[in-house]
Amino acid sequence: MSTRSLPPSVxxxxxxxxxxxxxxxxxxxxxxxxxxxxxxxxxxxxxxPGAFRTVQVGRESVLVTRARNGSIRxxxxxxxxxxxxxxxxxSGEVKRAFQCPYHAWTYDLEGKLIAAPNLTKxxxxxxxxxxxxxxxxxxxxxxxWVCLADExxxxxxDVTGEVVTRLGDxxxxxxxxxxxxxxxxxxxxxxxxxxxxxxxxxxxCYHCAxxxxxxxEVLPEFADxxxxxxFVGHGxxxxxxxxxxxxxxxxxxDRIQGVSEDQDRRYYAxxxxxxxxxxxxxxxxxxxxxxxxxxxxxIVECDWLFRKDVVEGGKxxxxxxxxxxxxxxxxxxxCERCQPAMNSRAxxxxxxxxxxxxxxxxxxxxxxxxxx
Numbered sequence: 463m464s465t466r467s468l469p470p471s472v473x474x475x476x477x478x479x480x481x482x483x484x485x486x487x488x489x490x491x492x493x494x495x496x497x498x499x500x501x502x503x504x505x506x507x508x509x510x511p512g513a514f515r516t517v518q519v520g521r522e523s524v525l526v527t528r529a530r531n532g533s534i535r536x537x538x539x540x541x542x543x544x545x546x547x548x549x550x551x552x553s554g555e556v557k558r559a560f561q562c563p564y565h566a567w568t569y570d571l572e573g574k575l576i577a578a579p580n581l582t583k584x585x586x587x588x589x590x591x592x593x594x595x596x597x598x599x600x601x602x603x604x605x606x607w608v609c610l611a612d613e614x615x616x617x618x619x620d621v622t623g624e625v626v627t628r629l630g631d632x633x634x635x636x637x638x639x640x641x642x643x644x645x646x647x648x649x650x651x652x653x654x655x656x657x658x659x660x661x662x663x664x665x666x667c668y669h670c671a672x673x674x675x676x677x678x679e680v681l682p683e684f685a686d687x688x689x690x691x692x693f694v695g696h697g698x699x700x701x702x703x704x705x706x707x708x709x710x711x712x713x714x715x716d717r718i719q720g721v722s723e724d725q726d727r728r729y730y731a732x733x734x735x736x737x738x739x740x741x742x743x744x745x746x747x748x749x750x751x752x753x754x755x756x757x758x759x760x761i762v763e764c765d766w767l768f769r770k771d772v773v774e775g776g777k778x779x780x781x782x783x784x785x786x787x788x789x790x791x792x793x794x795x796x797c798e799r800c801q802p803a804m805n806s807r808a809x810x811x812x813x814x815x816x817x818x819x820x821x822x823x824x825x826x827x828x829x830x831x832x833x834x
Contacts (some may be wrong), residue, residue, distance in 0.1 A: 472816055474594055476826050478809035481801065483654040487757040488521075489833050490657075494736050496610040497832075499621050501738045501751050503606045504645060504765060508534060511571060512556045517547050517755055519610060523749070524597055525549055526606055534601060536608045537594035542575070543567045548594070560594075567592050603740075604641035604767075605690070622816035623674045624734045630695035634742075636730075637720040639661040640747050643767035644816030646779045649787060656663040656804070657737065657754040658829065662760070663793050664731070664739050664750075671791045676785055677687045679809060680704050681729055697742075707743040708781035714745040715772045715782065735828065741786065745772075748786050758801055775821035 467475060480486050485772075502517040502683050503526050514527040516539055523539035525548060539548050546564035560566045560577060568577040573594035581587065588637055600607040600617050607621065616623075626632040653660060663669070669675060670684040678685040681698040690699070700707070706714030709730065718728070721744050732740040737752035746768045753761040803809050 472814035475812040478804040478814045491520035496534040497609045499609045501607050515553045536597040536599045537573050542592045566731035628732045644770045644773040645765050646768040647766040647783045649764050653760045653794045656799040657760045659797040666696045668818050697730040709784040717744045
């Protein structure tokens with residue numbers, strides 16, 4: 463952190479180099495993305511045994527699939543023979559096994575080596591030991607979370623604990639029945655900005671009146687720079703004339719049945735470090751998953767989740783999706799405007815955080831602690 467003298471009302475940000483330096487990003491890959499629980503895929507995307515997705519977690523390609531017994535399994539996407547990538551597609555389906563396209567070493571859906579040319583002439587090859595390298599897996603909220611660490615940290619402390627910290631009660635998120643909702647729309651954004659800029663943007667609303675006219679119309683308190691995540695348990699209330707969380711304030715779709723009266727007509731935002739945002743409104747849930755690929759590039763997958771009967775009934779999801787799609791585009795454009803300046807001599811010592819952004823300082827402290 464900068465040691466420069468600042469007025470009492472502002473505190474320093476991270477220096478600009480933390481957003482551009484490839485050495486810093488490499489440390490983040492090792493000490494954050496490869497060491498923490500990382501949300502990779504919606505469980506329903508792996509609809510049946512053999513369905514798979516490949517995702518980038520830190521420096522590793524991870525192969526996530528559904529085994530024959532219905533469980534989710536994850537492996538490093540690397541053949542144990544000569545290191546070729548097993549699956550090169552982002553998603554697909556195999557019938558019974560994964561076969562390396564180089565020398566045809568073949569692995570079952572549990573990762574065991576089951577075939578290879580002349581394998582019978584190598585009886586000393588242990589088929590489990592030379593199987594695919596396993597990655598730790600958990601399922602929560604209808605998503606698959608993986609951890610590449612040999613000894614993963616507590617899921618309850620690092621993941622579900624973030625919800626308790628934000629809402630004050632971990633059970634409140636259960637009212638939204640997220641694991642049983644259905645993806646009504648998914649949009650993938652390729653953001654030319656550092657992942658930390660995206661998190662910092664999501665955590666504050668000092669910018670909302672400037673760039674989010676549709677959002678502040680629905681949530682008027684955001685126009686005052688109010689940061690919902692600064693206050694435990696608080697949800698931003700809809701404006702008096704607003705009927706639903708839609709781009710024009712019109713009525714949305716059928717409310718999620720478990721949402722309480724206290725949660726109705728309110729928006730809650732939750733950050734789960736290092737790469738998940740959860741947005742809760744009465745009739746749908748919006749979940750962002752970030753995949754940092756470089757110091758200046760981040761892929762963001764955003765899912766809009768609705769009740770199954772709403773999606774299957776063909777109801778118009780457009781106004782609901784359009785509101786946060788516009789928010790996403792507005793936010794990511796802002797982050798991309800910041801990224802080039804991170805290399806400027808004007809930002810070498812960092813910028814400043816005004817009082818309504820001071821909580822971002824805790825995020826910066828967390829990053830520095832993780833990087834040692």
